[in-house]
Amino acid sequence: MSNTLGNTGSMPDQAGAYLRFESVTKTFGAVPVVQEPFSLDIPAGQFVVFLGPSGCGKTTLMRMIGGLDTPSSGRILLQGQPVGGPDIRRGMVFQSYSSFPWLSVRKNVEFGMRFRRDMTKAQKRERAGYFLDLVGLSDFASSYPSRISGGMRQRVAIARTLAADPDVLLMDEPFGALDANLREDLQYELRKIQKKSGKTTIFVTHDVEEAVFLADRIIVFGSRPARVMADMDILSMVGPVRDETLRDSERFFHIRTDILHLLRGRLREAGQEGA
Amino acid sequence: MSGASSFGGLLRFRTAVPRMAVGVAALLGAMSFLGAWWLIVALHVVAPIFLPSPATVARAFWTMCADGVAMPNALISISRVWSAFLLSAIIAVPLGILMSGYRIIGAFLEPLIDFIRYLPVPALVPLAIIWFGVGEETKIFLLWLGTFFQLVLMVAADMKRVPGEYFETAYTLGAKPRQTLGTVALPAMLPQLMDSMRISLGWCWTYVIIAEIVASDSGLGFVIWTARRFMKTDQVMAGVIMIGLIGLLTDQCLRLLHRFLFRYQSS
Numbered sequence: 001m002s003n004t005l006g007n008t009g010s011m012p013d014q015a016g017a018y019l020r021f022e023s024v025t026k027t028f029g030a031v032p033v034v035q036e037p038f039s040l041d042i043p044a045g046q047f048v049v050f051l052g053p054s055g056c057g058k059t060t061l062m063r064m065i066g067g068l069d070t071p072s073s074g075r076i077l078l079q080g081q082p083v084g085g086p087d088i089r090r091g092m093v094f095q096s097y098s099s100f101p102w103l104s105v106r107k108n109v110e111f112g113m114r115f116r117r118d119m120t121k122a123q124k125r126e127r128a129g130y131f132l133d134l135v136g137l138s139d140f141a142s143s144y145p146s147r148i149s150g151g152m153r154q155r156v157a158i159a160r161t162l163a164a165d166p167d168v169l170l171m172d173e174p175f176g177a178l179d180a181n182l183r184e185d186l187q188y189e190l191r192k193i194q195k196k197s198g199k200t201t202i203f204v205t206h207d208v209e210e211a212v213f214l215a216d217r218i219i220v221f222g223s224r225p226a227r228v229m230a231d232m233d234i235l236s237m238v239g240p241v242r243d244e245t246l247r248d249s250e251r252f253f254h255i256r257t258d259i260l261h262l263l264r265g266r267l268r269e270a271g272q273e274g275a
Numbered sequence: 276m277s278g279a280s281s282f283g284g285l286l287r288f289r290t291a292v293p294r295m296a297v298g299v300a301a302l303l304g305a306m307s308f309l310g311a312w313w314l315i316v317a318l319h320v321v322a323p324i325f326l327p328s329p330a331t332v333a334r335a336f337w338t339m340c341a342d343g344v345a346m347p348n349a350l351i352s353i354s355r356v357w358s359a360f361l362l363s364a365i366i367a368v369p370l371g372i373l374m375s376g377y378r379i380i381g382a383f384l385e386p387l388i389d390f391i392r393y394l395p396v397p398a399l400v401p402l403a404i405i406w407f408g409v410g411e412e413t414k415i416f417l418l419w420l421g422t423f424f425q426l427v428l429m430v431a432a433d434m435k436r437v438p439g440e441y442f443e444t445a446y447t448l449g450a451k452p453r454q455t456l457g458t459v460a461l462p463a464m465l466p467q468l469m470d471s472m473r474i475s476l477g478w479c480w481t482y483v484i485i486a487e488i489v490a491s492d493s494g495l496g497f498v499i500w501t502a503r504r505f506m507k508t509d510q511v512m513a514g515v516i517m518i519g520l521i522g523l524l525t526d527q528c529l530r531l532l533h534r535f536l537f538r539y540q541s542s
Contacts, residue, residue, distance in 0.1 A: 088449030097440035102462040115449035144539035
């Protein structure tokens with residue numbers, strides 16, 4: 001394997017861990033989804049991508065951060081406190097059904113603050129306006145989701161989650177249903193917004209290029225059996241600036257190719273075992 | 276040539292046809308039905324006492340409207356349908372939502388409701404008369420019986436179809452499960468819910484006629500049944516057509532309302 005895949009060493013632990021997995025496993029009924037105990041320390045503000053094929057447990061791990069699933073063993077700590085059920089501190093953006101069709105774009109974003117009692121109506125409206133502007137949807141504030149494109153709908157969901165001001169932003173293949181060009185645009189915007197807001201972000205995808213473009217750090221998962229194959233410090237490999245020149249650069253290409261080889265090697269092995 | 280090819284286009288499998296063609300086809304359908312009816316009568320295939328001509332039925336329809344028989348009885352039937360329907364909906368909607376929202380409530384009630392909804396309403400008429408006599412309660416009870424149990428299950432299914440992502444999104448925005456009932460579940464299922472209610476309103480019409488035939492001295496069912504006793508087939512048919520027209524009108528109004536209320540759905 002190439003040097004880009006070399007173990008980059010674990011990120012600063014203990015004191016630096018903002019979000020921490022401690023030997024987490026998950027079994028649904030008799031089906032193990034995360035079999036090998038999973039441990040990971042994530043410092044504040046980091047953009048972490050969980051990359052892997054379907055069935056590798058990456059989505060389940062993220063849902064457990066959100067409190068939408070609970071670990072079968074081990075625990076997840078946010079700022080030292082074990083996470084419980086879902087709450088406003090950990091916001092989630094889904095791939096589909098991400099925005100509410102019965103609410104206008106503005107009302108969708110305001111919904112992010114719907115259950116907050118410490119804000120007045122005017123404050124909510126103003127804050128919604130700010131985030132609508134941030135994702136470039138001010139002109140569509142009064143439109144319904146059915147009248148705007150799929151990419152805009154995902155931006156609505158992102159704005160809504162940001163408006164709720166969570167500590168952690170969780171994204172489950174949010175651009176998975178979009179066409180390639182739109183995807184690249186949104187990746188570019190998301191990266192900018194994430195840096196601007198400084199939100200610790202966990203982004204799940206099976207798209208290698210998307211992962212490399214967005215991530216400060218990629219956790220590569222393999223399936224059958226589900227396990228972590230690499231923990232890559234993308235930030236130190238390509239730096240903080242992400243734009244179209246990066247996509248065309250040789251470095252980007254190499255990292256991408258290495259990860260693909262890693263994933264394919266895994267798949268080949270699994271295929272041979274199966275045969 | 277081009278005419279032939281465009282007619283061929285109308286018969287292409289699963290393909291949209293021009294609006295104009297849809298209108299013409301609907302009109303032709305109705306006219307050929309009337310034409311066949313008229314032809315059967317004109318050729319004396321069936322005696323007029325069994326099948327009066329379309330014109331005779333139209334005349335009977337007009338007379339019934341003019342001499343003040345049709346309207347009051349239609350209004351009585353309509354009010355029975357709506358009161359029973361609203362009584363059903365008021366209980367069925369919250370209960371259906373609860374059944375799907377709290378699975379244990381669903382497990383408790385579903386087998387029972389499944390059993391009752393397969394009991395045919397006419398089979399329960401004698402029981403209803405024993406319990407309530409032949410008054411207004413009997414009719415409302417029968418109509419309610421015929422719609423409530425169906426509607427509860429449809430509401431529960433509508434609720435179940437609300438994507439889990441909507442709820443989970445709300446949870447991660449700070450909503451408690453109970454808070455999602457009004458802010459997520461209800462608005463998300465409302466278009467489906469209204470369709471379910473529209474369908475069950477149609478069933479109400481079926482049962483009101485049965486109830487009025489068996490135990491009533493008013494309403495359109497009673498009018499039809501009385502006309503039958505005097506072998507006034509034209510009046511029987513006029514009454515049936517009136518029921519159909521009221522149903523059609525109600526349904527179209529509700530569809531329009533649906534399109535207006537949920538215009539956010541269409542693109």
